[in-house]
Amino acid sequence: MRRKNWYLTIGLILTACMLLFTALGIFWTPYSPTAVSAPDRKAPPCTAHPFGCDQLGRDILSRTLEGAGATLTIALAVLAIGAACGLVIGALCGYFGGPADALMMRLCDTVAAFPSVLLALVVLAVTGPGKYNVIWALGVLFIPSFARLVRGEFLQYRDRDFVRSARLMGVGSLRVIFVHILPNTWPTLLSGLTIGFNNAVLAEASMSYLGIGVSPSEPSLGYMLKDAQGVLFTLPWCTVFPGLVVILLILGVSLLGEGVRARMGVAS
Numbered sequence: 001m002r003r004k005n006w007y008l009t010i011g012l013i014l015t016a017c018m019l020l021f022t023a024l025g026i027f028w029t030p031y032s033p034t035a036v037s038a039p040d041r042k043a044p045p046c047t048a049h050p051f052g053c054d055q056l057g058r059d060i061l062s063r064t065l066e067g068a069g070a071t072l073t074i075a076l077a078v079l080a081i082g083a084a085c086g087l088v089i090g091a092l093c094g095y096f097g098g099p100a101d102a103l104m105m106r107l108c109d110t111v112a113a114f115p116s117v118l119l120a121l122v123v124l125a126v127t128g129p130g131k132y133n134v135i136w137a138l139g140v141l142f143i144p145s146f147a148r149l150v151r152g153e154f155l156q157y158r159d160r161d162f163v164r165s166a167r168l169m170g171v172g173s174l175r176v177i178f179v180h181i182l183p184n185t186w187p188t189l190l191s192g193l194t195i196g197f198n199n200a201v202l203a204e205a206s207m208s209y210l211g212i213g214v215s216p217s218e219p220s221l222g223y224m225l226k227d228a229q230g231v232l233f234t235l236p237w238c239t240v241f242p243g244l245v246v247i248l249l250i251l252g253v254s255l256l257g258e259g260v261r262a263r264m265g266v267a268s
Helices: 008-028 061-097 098-111 118-126 130-158 162-170 173-210 219-226 235-265
Strands: none
Touching: 008 061, 008 235, 061 098, 061 118, 061 130, 061 173, 061 219, 061 235, 098 130, 118 173, 130 173, 162 173, 173 219, 173 235, 219 235
């Protein structure tokens, strides 16, 4: 009898709940996330405001819903840029090798030698804050990690018997790369994607917290945490709920990735 995969079950439920919560904020919020209400200033969680209100009377639930949507959108966009570009670069370098591979890997090593968030802060200090600037800055800085991950996998598979047989049969290099080798790398890529997603969420929240991420006019989980640091002990709900969304989103994706890897029989 197969042992129940609790990582997959809990991760799937938690991730689905967080995605539904985020999707809800795209289409509906109980109040305007930026609306100020003097009578509701510092209101604790209640029936009218389940997450309470901040020091300006803004509804925390509405701001958390919209902020979660912004964070998720940025994280997925960053992951798409970093993973897609890194996959192509790593696959070509790992399969063909040569001087181009050596040069590209030295460039990746140079970029990876610096913390990605620190480099992103430098880029955003020049380009200015904003959602799209955050996406491009983090997306480009995530490329080296994915490129090295994919390259390492291709170095393991490019001399396997099934790859040599495909070459002897006259199969083109691109078909060998994307049809014969790439599917075998998915278990490792899945681990990289889950880690990359979590890093993107934390990076976006960190930059917004520092004030150079998403524009302050747009609700963001990181900016909400920064805005609430001065009332941490007097209005704890202003910090607890946005922080809890970040934690649950990261936890759900991590458990889901671990469960899928266990289902595929891949060691962590």
